[in-house]
Every structure is written in structure tokens, then in C-alpha cells.
Amino acid sequence: MKKIKSGIFGLNPLLDGGFNESSTSVVIGRSGAGKTTFATQYIRRGLHDGQEGIFVSLDENKEQIIREAVEMGWSDILDYLDDELLVFIDASGREFGNFIRKELPAFVAEWQGANARIAVDPLTPVMWSTKDPYEQRELIGFMLKETRKVGTVLCTLEEHGAGDLTTPETVIPMYLADCVIHLRYRSDGANVTREMKIVKARSSRHSQLAHPYHIVRGLGLIVEPGEYRRVTTTRIPVIIRQLLQRPDLPKPVAERLEKMLDGLTDEDFRDLKPDQLLDLIRNEYGTG
């Protein structure tokens, strides 16, 4: 899986190297969590490497987003706009169903294969454009499928309610996306806490921990590694290899398992004990 750097300081190691190329990610957080900052930072990282950026804004207008980026210390955005490496699509106030079904395909036909970075900020109004969950799913699914033809997609989603990701407007996009990142933001009085959690990342080993993050002018989001370390030791695969020598395991099963152990590390087994695992396998294959 080819990885692209997220642009968010500290995030790549937690995602096994970054976002998967041509994948779709969703960043969820309540107002003030840093969604627009995340999206801008992601696009800007690509621009620095010569990759084109497309910012689809469904909420704020182009001028507002640019003003915020300049405030952040990212005025190079203006040069990329001049050079047309960065393109804004201001869809705020539009009828989204129509926009996605009619105008998006024409845009995609023009940009197909560009290997650009696309940010959609926020996806929420698309979810709200219809009450019918079937139509919501179809609309979001179509939109993600189309935009993926242009490159690697990052959508943001507003979080309302309890903050446990169970609200209807988050469930469908989370389900459809390849990677889901939750920006947990709490502000009561002078106390501000920000924690990032990777909820899922398809085809990636990723951190399961909650990571404090900060927003710093000039840099943007910075994520703390905390206790997260990629475990690369192979003590458990070695033990399993030894257990596979036992005569009560059918040879074809043992050979298949032997192959499966390639590239695995202790991290993949977490708290699973080798002999426990082998018992389960023996049971499944009728030799237990």
C-alpha cells in the first residue's frame, strides 16, 4: 500500500506511515476541534511536494478559508492559488444532491488520474441534504467513489451530541471511509483538552491509543506520540513456529500457518497467547 504523508505533525507513525494513496479518510470533531485546520494542513503538505490540491468548501467561502490559512501563517497558499496548483470549489449554499450528481462527474472527468489531494470541509451538509438514510448513503458513496478517481480524499464531519460517534450523520460516512480519525475536543472554562484517536484505518497497522494534540500557529496540528511504539519483535511468531512442529497438527494446516506468520510481529497478537491461538486453530480444523 503506497502511503502519503498526512502533513499533520506526529500523525504518520500512528498511521503506519501516513494515509493510503487513493483512499478516503474522515476527520470528525465538534466545532473548534481543528477540522478546517487539519484539511488545510493536509492539502498544503501535498502542495509542498508538487501535488495539486482541491479544497471543496461546503460551509465557509473561499475568502474565509484563505484568510484563516494566512492567519495561521500559511500565506504560501496564495502563491499556490496563483499558480493554479490549488483550486477552490465553493459549494456553500448549493443544492448538494444536484451538485454531486450533475456537476461532480464533469469535474472528475477533467481531473481524473491527477493524483491530487482533495479536501471536503465539512461533509455534514451533504448528509443533511436529505433525511432518507438510503439516499444519504448513496450520495456519499457516489461522491467518495468519484472523488477518489482524482486522488486521495479527506473529508471532515461535524460532531454533534454526546461525542461518542453514534449520531446518524456520522455513522454512514464512517462506515464508507477507509480511515476515520476522531478529534476529541473539550473546552470548559480555561480548561481545553484535545485528544486524537484513530478509530479505523483499513490496510494499516495503527495506534489504538488516545493522543493529545495541539494547534500551534505556523505549524497547525501536532500530535503527541504518547506510549505508542511500533512493536517489531517476533518472539510470538517464533514460539508459534515451534508449536507448529507438533505431530498432532495436520501438515497442510501447519504449512498454511507457517506462511501466514511471514511479516507478523508481537504487536499483531496483542494479548493472545500462542498456545491459546493454536488450540483455537486445532479446534477449527477438527484436530482439537
Ligand SMILES: Nc1ncnc2c1ncn2[C@@H]1O[C@H](COP(=O)(O)OP(=O)(O)OP(=O)(O)O)[C@@H](O)[C@H]1O
Ligand atoms: N491562527 C491561529 N493561531 C492559533 N490557533 C489557531 C489559529 N487558527 C485556529 N486556531 C485554533 O484552532 C482551533 C480550531 O480551528 P478550526 O477552524 O480548524 O476548527 P473546526 O473544527 O474547523 O471548527 P468549525 O466546526 O467551527 O468549523 C481554533 O479554535 C483555535 O484554537
Ligand SMILES: [Mg+2]
Ligand atoms: Mg471548520
